[in-house]
Amino acid sequence: MSTEAKSTEAKHDGLFCELFWGTTRNEVWSFAPEQTxxxxxxDEKTALPLYGFTLPEEPFLLAERTEKGYRVFVPPASRVERSRRGDAFRPVPEAEMQRNGDRISVELVRDDRLRLREGELALHLTHSVAGKREASVRLRDLGWVAMGAALFLSLPVGFLFAGPSAEKMAESNARALKAAREREEAERKRLGVDQPARPISPDAQKPDAGVKTLPANLGVH
Incomplete structure (x- = not known):
């Protein structure tokens, strides 16, 4: 493929940025190819809020489009590393850096990744393939939606054909009632109210003689 063809193809890529604190990814940004x-x-109002990096001025021009991809400007206190085609990150040689006064820049071409490091922070920059990913994700999502719809529609039909019959439901209800009665009897036995009360004896049922009232003219001597 010619250099002109590569340049034309690179113009369709955006810029993808990932901010790491140690090994934890904290932020992600994606910029369209039209954003030069x-x-x-x-500052949160900036296109790329970059806290923790030493910037000579704000806003700081971090990247700009070129014919081959992007030109990335390195903050003065940052170290710049490159990964080619998925290899490990290595420091960018001095010969690959471009200097314009106090500014240092590095070219970011396709299949390469740059990493700017300052302290525990690391900013990864690479070409974005959002358009290609979006198409593949869209097809995959349609497949998942179709599978979900088929599963949802199959549930009522499966319930009608595989649901319990009237006889099984009656047996289940009978077992439930029997279990409830057994639990009630066990509870009554535990409380001691499962035996009938002792009958009252005939002597206890005789009427009491009561208290007789003496006439007023009678006395006790």
Whole structure:
């Protein structure tokens, strides 16, 4: 493939940025190919809020489009590393850096990744393939939606054909009632109210003689 063809193909890629704190990825940004410059600052209103990096001015021109991809400007206190075609990151040689006064920049071409490091922070930059990923994700999502719809529609039909019959439901209800009665009898036995009360004896049922009232003219001597 000619250099001109590669340049034309690179123009269709955006810029993908990932911010890591140690090994934890904290932020992700993706910029469309139409955005020719990416500005960074320690401000949420900026296109790329870049906290923790030493920036000479704000907003700081972090990247701009070129014919081959992107030109990435390195903050003065940062170390820049490159990974080619998935290899491990290695420091960018001095010969591959471009200097313009106090500014240092590095070319980011396709299949390469750059990493800017300062302290525990690391900013990864690579070409974005959002368009290709979006198409593949869209087809995959349609497949999942179709499978979910088929499963959802199959549930009522399966219930009608595989659901319990009237006889099985009656047997289940009978077992439930029997178990409830057994639990009730066990509870009554535990409380001691499962035996009938002792009958009252005939002597206890005789009427009491009561208290007789003496006439007023009678006395006790």
């Amino acid at each position: 410059q990416v500005l960074a600052a320690q």
